[in-house]
Amino acid sequence: MSERRPRTVGLLGAGVIGGGWAARFVLNGVDVQLLGRSPGTTERVRQMLVNARRAYQRLTPVPLPAEGALTFVDSVADAVRGVELVQESVPERLGLKQQLLAAVSRVAAPETLICSSTSGLRPSLLQVEMDQPERLIVAHPFNPVYLVPLVELCAGQSTAPETLLRAAEIYRSVGMHPLVLRKEVDGFIANRLQEAVWREALWMVHDDLATVQEVDDVVRYSFGLRRAIMGPIQTYRIAIPETSARRSMERWGPALKLPWTKLIEVPELTDAFLDKLAEQSDSQAENLTIPELERKRDDCLVAVLQGLRAQGCGAGETLARWEQRLLDRGPQLINGTGPLRMPTRQIPSDWLDGSGQITESRSLQLCGIATDNLLSYIGVDGGYRSNVGSYYTVETHLSHLRDLYVGDQVQVLTQVLGADDRRLQLFHVLMRKGDEGPAATGEQMLVHVEASSGRSGPVQGKVREHLLKLARLHAELPRPDRAGASIRLG
Amino acid sequence: MSERRPRTVGLLGAGVIGGGWAARFVLNGVDVQLLGRSPGTTERVRQMLVNARRAYQRLTPVPLPAEGALTFVDSVADAVRGVELVQESVPERLGLKQQLLAAVSRVAAPETLICSSTSGLRPSLLQVEMDQPERLIVAHPFNPVYLVPLVELCAGQSTAPETLLRAAEIYRSVGMHPLVLRKEVDGFIANRLQEAVWREALWMVHDDLATVQEVDDVVRYSFGLRRAIMGPIQTYRIAIPETSARRSMERWGPALKLPWTKLIEVPELTDAFLDKLAEQSDSQAENLTIPELERKRDDCLVAVLQGLRAQGCGAGETLARWEQRLLDRGPQLINGTGPLRMPTRQIPSDWLDGSGQITESRSLQLCGIATDNLLSYIGVDGGYRSNVGSYYTVETHLSHLRDLYVGDQVQVLTQVLGADDRRLQLFHVLMRKGDEGPAATGEQMLVHVEASSGRSGPVQGKVREHLLKLARLHAELPRPDRAGASIRLG
Numbered sequence: 001m002s003e004r005r006p007r008t009v010g011l012l013g014a015g016v017i018g019g020g021w022a023a024r025f026v027l028n029g030v031d032v033q034l035l036g037r038s039p040g041t042t043e044r045v046r047q048m049l050v051n052a053r054r055a056y057q058r059l060t061p062v063p064l065p066a067e068g069a070l071t072f073v074d075s076v077a078d079a080v081r082g083v084e085l086v087q088e089s090v091p092e093r094l095g096l097k098q099q100l101l102a103a104v105s106r107v108a109a110p111e112t113l114i115c116s117s118t119s120g121l122r123p124s125l126l127q128v129e130m131d132q133p134e135r136l137i138v139a140h141p142f143n144p145v146y147l148v149p150l151v152e153l154c155a156g157q158s159t160a161p162e163t164l165l166r167a168a169e170i171y172r173s174v175g176m177h178p179l180v181l182r183k184e185v186d187g188f189i190a191n192r193l194q195e196a197v198w199r200e201a202l203w204m205v206h207d208d209l210a211t212v213q214e215v216d217d218v219v220r221y222s223f224g225l226r227r228a229i230m231g232p233i234q235t236y237r238i239a240i241p242e243t244s245a246r247r248s249m250e251r252w253g254p255a256l257k258l259p260w261t262k263l264i265e266v267p268e269l270t271d272a273f274l275d276k277l278a279e280q281s282d283s284q285a286e287n288l289t290i291p292e293l294e295r296k297r298d299d300c301l302v303a304v305l306q307g308l309r310a311q312g313c314g315a316g317e318t319l320a321r322w323e324q325r326l327l328d329r330g331p332q333l334i335n336g337t338g339p340l341r342m343p344t345r346q347i348p349s350d351w352l353d354g355s356g357q358i359t360e361s362r363s364l365q366l367c368g369i370a371t372d373n374l375l376s377y378i379g380v381d382g383g384y385r386s387n388v389g390s391y392y393t394v395e396t397h398l399s400h401l402r403d404l405y406v407g408d409q410v411q412v413l414t415q416v417l418g419a420d421d422r423r424l425q426l427f428h429v430l431m432r433k434g435d436e437g438p439a440a441t442g443e444q445m446l447v448h449v450e451a452s453s454g455r456s457g458p459v460q461g462k463v464r465e466h467l468l469k470l471a472r473l474h475a476e477l478p479r480p481d482r483a484g485a486s487i488r489l490g
Numbered sequence: 491m492s493e494r495r496p497r498t499v500g501l502l503g504a505g506v507i508g509g510g511w512a513a514r515f516v517l518n519g520v521d522v523q524l525l526g527r528s529p530g531t532t533e534r535v536r537q538m539l540v541n542a543r544r545a546y547q548r549l550t551p552v553p554l555p556a557e558g559a560l561t562f563v564d565s566v567a568d569a570v571r572g573v574e575l576v577q578e579s580v581p582e583r584l585g586l587k588q589q590l591l592a593a594v595s596r597v598a599a600p601e602t603l604i605c606s607s608t609s610g611l612r613p614s615l616l617q618v619e620m621d622q623p624e625r626l627i628v629a630h631p632f633n634p635v636y637l638v639p640l641v642e643l644c645a646g647q648s649t650a651p652e653t654l655l656r657a658a659e660i661y662r663s664v665g666m667h668p669l670v671l672r673k674e675v676d677g678f679i680a681n682r683l684q685e686a687v688w689r690e691a692l693w694m695v696h697d698d699l700a701t702v703q704e705v706d707d708v709v710r711y712s713f714g715l716r717r718a719i720m721g722p723i724q725t726y727r728i729a730i731p732e733t734s735a736r737r738s739m740e741r742w743g744p745a746l747k748l749p750w751t752k753l754i755e756v757p758e759l760t761d762a763f764l765d766k767l768a769e770q771s772d773s774q775a776e777n778l779t780i781p782e783l784e785r786k787r788d789d790c791l792v793a794v795l796q797g798l799r800a801q802g803c804g805a806g807e808t809l810a811r812w813e814q815r816l817l818d819r820g821p822q823l824i825n826g827t828g829p830l831r832m833p834t835r836q837i838p839s840d841w842l843d844g845s846g847q848i849t850e851s852r853s854l855q856l857c858g859i860a861t862d863n864l865l866s867y868i869g870v871d872g873g874y875r876s877n878v879g880s881y882y883t884v885e886t887h888l889s890h891l892r893d894l895y896v897g898d899q900v901q902v903l904t905q906v907l908g909a910d911d912r913r914l915q916l917f918h919v920l921m922r923k924g925d926e927g928p929a930a931t932g933e934q935m936l937v938h939v940e941a942s943s944g945r946s947g948p949v950q951g952k953v954r955e956h957l958l959k960l961a962r963l964h965a966e967l968p969r970p971d972r973a974g975a976s977i978r979l980g
Binding site for chain 1: 632638639640642667669671672673675679680682683684686687688689690691692694695698699700702704705706707708709710711712713714715716717718719720721722723724725726736764765767768771775783786787789790791793794795796797798800801803804805808839840842843849850851852854855858882883884885886887888889890891915933934935974975976977978
């Protein structure tokens with residue numbers, strides 16, 4: 001896979017969206033030149049970065065690249081100097097955006113991509129005053145930008161096709177899911193759908209059919225659960241499981257004509273209605289501040305993404321691909337003069353058990369991952385497993401020395417203590433970054449089991465050669481103190 | 491918590507919704523009398539039950555109650571005989587429902603609750619022809635009924651308040667989240683919101699702004715991810731993090747007036763439009779059949795629910811409360827003449843690792859849960875932990891004997907091998923239901939650590955008494971063969 005991660009990007013605007021872009025790029029190892037004029041910008045963006053860092057530490061066991069540098073600048077020229085991509089995220093006022101994008105187009109290098117985060121304005125309107133308008137697209141992200149993968153890409157009348165391709169590759173390189181729209185339309189796709197729900201929700205609160213909390217709860221406990229899995233159209237398709245999609249759509253026809261929605265009008269935001277909304281919204285928040293709500297939302301998004309990753313579904317698949325990219329970049333198994341060293345892993349939040357602890361069983365899981373790495377290093381691959389056999393762990397002796405926490409970076413060092421035709425004895429040491437001594441040690445005995453009989457049988461061919469060579473090498477290493485210990489009281 | 495789980499319910503209608511109700515009740519230990527007249531009912535409902543059973547086995551580590559009996563009946567009278575609740579889920583035709591509900595009201599016992607699953611018809615219309623209409627409510631569930639927790643409860647003009655209370659308690663007892671609506675309105679709340687999105691989505695496909703797949707993907711990769719966490723109103727609130735909710739709502743005002751939605755009209759379902767929808771929907775499904783799509787959806791819903799449970803959020807909280815109810819019902823720690831026996835647990839799907847295996851580390855996790863149970867049995871509670879101290883595992887020796895799979899039921903038996911003032915040696919045996927020998931054994935050494943100093947120190951008071959008494963009792967049990975073993979090659 002080609003690596004198109006940019007070295008530096010220029011960001012214009014430092015609100016919720018601009019700050020979110022800063023966090024996504026910086027945590028993916030991209031340098032950021034950020035222009036934000038409102039007071040408190042620096043502090044607010046740094047706080048967002050703290051939240052985003054926390055979310056990423058919980059999100060993935062894959063260690064992140066070294067962070068990019070975040071530089072606050074004072075002019076458009078300083079923001080766009082030497083960057084591959086400029087991302088504009090200033091308030092939704094057409095004149096303001098047109099003027100800024102035109103200014104960018106005069107100072108940026110000609111090959112610079114210029115992208116607007118606008119949530120509703122058409123790119124053809126945005127590019128009218130620009131030099132080289134062919135390099136402008138809309139790239140509309142979602143809050144929080146550092147966690148939600150979608151970015152809607154929309155070309156204007158003057159946009160060159162390669163602008164879309166280059167931008168898509170860059171967004172993909174920082175873990176996003178770019179989706180290219182077919183046509184220009186106000187509000188693009190996602191916001192038109194969101195707005196439709198929101199208007200209906202506002203009418204319900206306005207007419208006292210439901211409170212803010214009730215509307216939100218109805219969504220969260222019902223169809224909202226499905227929305228990350230299945231979009232609105234497939235949801236209806238599956239609800240009437242006719243044999244053909246067409247028949248199922250026909251069956252829904254009559255319901256469409258029912259007078260259920262009030263979407264023709266927008267409720268007037270009178271003082272009284274605003275008061276009602278505000279009061280109910282505050283009561284729903286249960287005294288949590290916006291930053292607290294944001295952290296709670298992020299933790300839940302992380303949990304949903306982790307769940308979807310295990311199922312290979314939607315945004316979970318995007319997460320898995322991003323992790324693979326990071327792994328492809330990082331160091332692989334290191335075999336120097338000492339024990340084998342596995343790539344460092346980060347303790348993710350789905351390793352917390354219900355009681356909020358990282359249990360000792362996760363140390364064993366890390367040993368298991370190290371064992372898998374070692375087996376693949378000596379050549380136990382899919383072909384060997386189905387034709388010859390594989391190793392199964394029959395015994396484990398663990399010493400638990402230090403507690404582990406979410407976000408900790410842990411490396412496993414593995415020594416072959418002994419090997420014969422059927423057995424393999426390993427000794428793992430778990431080192432947490434920054435510690436002097438190990439967090440845990442694990443000794444394991446594995447038995448080679450034949451694929452044909454399902455019983456223990458001799459290791460064969462190249463795997464045998466690689467294993468015995470590694471065992472001879474490791475026999476010269478000092479034997480760990482804890483090896484061969486048993487548990488005794490008194 | 492009072493236990494209001496009914497013994498038997500009567501279900502009328504056996505489509506996607508009626509079958510889903512059958513699965514939810516049966517798997518929660520409730521007997522079901524099901525009337526469904528369409529051909530193939532029996533086979534279809536049994537297939538849904540198979541899917542639902544699979545989903546529940548993946549969903550929770552808590553063992554389920556013995557399943558209720560599912561009986562197919564041929565008449566309304568047989569369906570409602572002796573039941574506490576009747577749930578009507580026949581097609582959405584007012585006349586059909588009115589007639590059926592009136593018939594039910596003449597043959598059901600007077601105290602029977604009568605609930606309609608209608609997704610849009612007002613209860614006041616449904617109850618007009620009934621005897622004792624005060625016991626009718628709408629209880630509108632969501633597909634798949636056995637996994638999605640929300641049920642919208644709506645009273646009609648003649649409904650008695652206690653009908654709502656009794657029904658809510660019953661739905662809660664089978665793991666649902668009942669939400670009582672304030673007013674009667676066509677389509678209630680959830681479907682009005684869903685319809686709003688759906689109409690807008692249909693327009694986009696109609697106007698070739700996006701394909702079915704693109705509309706669904708935009709939702710799944712963006713705001714759909716948040717929908718289980720945060721409803722539509724709080725989403726907007728947090729997107730403009732003003733200090734007051736009112737100010738934030740005011741800021742959104744202008745966007746509401748933008749001409750983004752086409753919701754005034756419904757697109758005509760012409761032949762050409764239906765063909766387009768069907769073709770795109772089939773291509774989106776990638777040759778998966780509806781049952782395959784349903785299983786995929788269920789697996790993802792399970793993953794999302796498990797993720798939200800760990801965060802105590804929304805439907806995840808409903809899941810946790812349901813599990814607690816099941817645990818409260820089941821046997822607690824058993825201390826007879828043999829080792830301590832922990833309650834049986836089920837292997838849930840979030841114990842699968844990325845490679846689709848249950849790793850050996852989960853055996854250690856089960857040992858850890860058994861150790862926690864034992865500690866709480868001898869009196870190590872929150873007070874003891876903060877004032878005196880607690881036990882920490884320092885060493886573990888595991889023997890891995892059999893593989894475990896999702897849905898397996900496992901019980902842990904724990905023997906105290908020895909105890910002194912500072913140390914505690916345990917031996918766990920993991921038995922899978924139906925097996926002769928253990929799936930794994932685990933020996934553990936724990937050290938008592940003082941809360942004040944963070945160092946090892948003597949166990950005290952009642953905890954010491956309970957522990958030593960248990961140790962004396964267990965000293966008379968035979969010592970396990972594998973106790974005290976170490977790992978040796980040759």
